[in-house]
Amino acid sequence: MAITQSVPAASYTAAPLKQTLASNYIDFTAAGNGWAQQYLPDLMEKEAEVFGNRTISGFLAQVGAEESMSSDQVIWSEQGRLHLSYKDVLVGGSGNAGTLTFDAGALDADGKVVASTTGAILHGIRPGDMLLISQAGVTKQAYVTNVAAVDGTTAANSGKVTFERYDGEDYDEGDMGTGHAAVLVYGSEYAKGVEGRLGANKPQHLSRTNKPIILKDKYEVSGSDASQIGWVEVSGEEGQGGYMWYLKASGDTKARFADYLEMAMLESVDNSANDTVGHQGGKITGTEGLWDALGTRGNVANAMTSMSDYDELIAELDANGAIEENMMFMDRTTSLQLDDILAAQNSYGSGGTSYGVFDNDEDMALNLGFSGFRRGSYDFYKSDFKYLNDASTRGLINATDATNAIRGVLVPAGVSSVYDQNLGKNLKRPFLHVRYRASNLESRKLKSWTTGSVGAATSDLDAMEMHFLSERCLVVQGANNFVLFKGATA
Numbered sequence: 001m002a003i004t005q006s007v008p009a010a011s012y013t014a015a016p017l018k019q020t021l022a023s024n025y026i027d028f029t030a031a032g033n034g035w036a037q038q039y040l041p042d043l044m045e046k047e048a049e050v051f052g053n054r055t056i057s058g059f060l061a062q063v064g065a066e067e068s069m070s071s072d073q074v075i076w077s078e079q080g081r082l083h084l085s086y087k088d089v090l091v092g093g094s095g096n097a098g099t100l101t102f103d104a105g106a107l108d109a110d111g112k113v114v115a116s117t118t119g120a121i122l123h124g125i126r127p128g129d130m131l132l133i134s135q136a137g138v139t140k141q142a143y144v145t146n147v148a149a150v151d152g153t154t155a156a157n158s159g160k161v162t163f164e165r166y167d168g169e170d171y172d173e174g175d176m177g178t179g180h181a182a183v184l185v186y187g188s189e190y191a192k193g194v195e196g197r198l199g200a201n202k203p204q205h206l207s208r209t210n211k212p213i214i215l216k217d218k219y220e221v222s223g224s225d226a227s228q229i230g231w232v233e234v235s236g237e238e239g240q241g242g243y244m245w246y247l248k249a250s251g252d253t254k255a256r257f258a259d260y261l262e263m264a265m266l267e268s269v270d271n272s273a274n275d276t277v278g279h280q281g282g283k284i285t286g287t288e289g290l291w292d293a294l295g296t297r298g299n300v301a302n303a304m305t306s307m308s309d310y311d312e313l314i315a316e317l318d319a320n321g322a323i324e325e326n327m328m329f330m331d332r333t334t335s336l337q338l339d340d341i342l343a344a345q346n347s348y349g350s351g352g353t354s355y356g357v358f359d360n361d362e363d364m365a366l367n368l369g370f371s372g373f374r375r376g377s378y379d380f381y382k383s384d385f386k387y388l389n390d391a392s393t394r395g396l397i398n399a400t401d402a403t404n405a406i407r408g409v410l411v412p413a414g415v416s417s418v419y420d421q422n423l424g425k426n427l428k429r430p431f432l433h434v435r436y437r438a439s440n441l442e443s444r445k446l447k448s449w450t451t452g453s454v455g456a457a458t459s460d461l462d463a464m465e466m467h468f469l470s471e472r473c474l475v476v477q478g479a480n481n482f483v484l485f486k487g488a489t490a
Helices: 059-063 245-267 290-297 307-318 332-344 394-400
Strands: 064-069 074-078 085-094 097-101 129-135 138-147 161-165 179-188 206-210 213-222 299-301 325-330 372-375 378-384 406-412 415-420 425-430 432-437 447-452 463-476 483-486
Touching: 059 064, 059 245, 059 325, 059 432, 074 463, 206 463, 213 245, 245 290, 245 463, 290 299, 290 406, 290 463, 290 483, 299 307, 307 332, 307 372, 307 378, 307 483, 325 332, 332 378, 332 406, 394 406
Parallel strands: 064 432, 299 483, 325 378
Antiparallel strands: 074 206, 085 097, 085 179, 097 161, 129 138, 129 179, 138 161, 213 463, 325 406, 372 378, 406 483, 415 425, 432 463, 447 463
16 A cells, blocks of 8 residues: 655745745735735634644653763773683694784674774783684584784784694584684683682773763844734644734744754764864864764664574673663554554454453454563663654655664663762762753853843843853763664664
């Protein structure tokens, strides 16, 4: 079934000149057949709200918090992995002496590069360690006999690990061959009377940072128009009402700006490394939004079309924080697909005999939607994400570019313990929260002020200007616990 719809475009078009237009007035001229016709029309004054509640903000209010800061950037630290494990480590050697080379392709458990061609070896394996080496579907225990010294001039041998298998076989015997392998340190062993460890491993300090951006908007109305009554009774999300059209426009500007505050925290990208983008002599560097953060250091899942896809998702959650409760905010297509997946788990679903309440009341409406489910030890709660559905916001972009469409996001419930650089102590905060600039004198969370000569006169301008400003950024802590649903739905 194809649906054809003609939706009027948004009527907010910036005029190049400040002027009164014919579209601002009802045509009562003879040409318009206004006063010339003698019949009184049935006038419906109330503006029809055909799009319902048009605002999309509220997502961050549900899953996060807001907190002030008094600096140009926010810095926080996150714990690294406790255990030493690596993948894509090159296995080689000769005879029973196997070698592990941490070349430029070697990654730790989080997928970060642990070595480069410059010899910057970052692994923590030491002589005496016991290893599990998994290569080509075969896993063997091994013992580390030597670790070459780090030499920045000889990248090929810098930090190379030499091992021997515990079963006494050559390193490549028993279906184990050369190539890349996964490696895990599971302990250490020493002979009697020998000296202790060579060197020590230090915990990795993982520091994150983000900077706020300044958002602005403005509405302007002349003094004459502000004193002019209209024939349409206006209404809006900001509670404006009456017959003054400027109340409609100013309220819509404020509501739209409130949506921008949330949309910017979702869509913005960090461009601090680019010196080419500028405006009015200032460098425009952007900020790390939610999609940007999850695409860089979180998890990205494509089409979720079966329960096996969610089982893979659970396996990824197991590999990270294993947070039991999670909230999923999805677009309509992905939400309906999940409903179908959950309904298919019912062995009587095809016959429809077990829908509704247990007594199968014949008057009971059929409920084909699910608000959540439990799988393994995880609870998932599902909610619609209006921003991803609305045809005037992300829904428009998703319909245009299905390959890169944002389909939803999984947000862990609860709080994280982090070290706050400004306060100098550990604090518990939601994984997702907004930071805005503020001090005892100035709060830039959401500023609004009026200038001009209309109302309380502040200048000789025969107009009223309403200004809106905010300076804020998003802090995404523990992005490894988040999942971004992205791409085509099937």
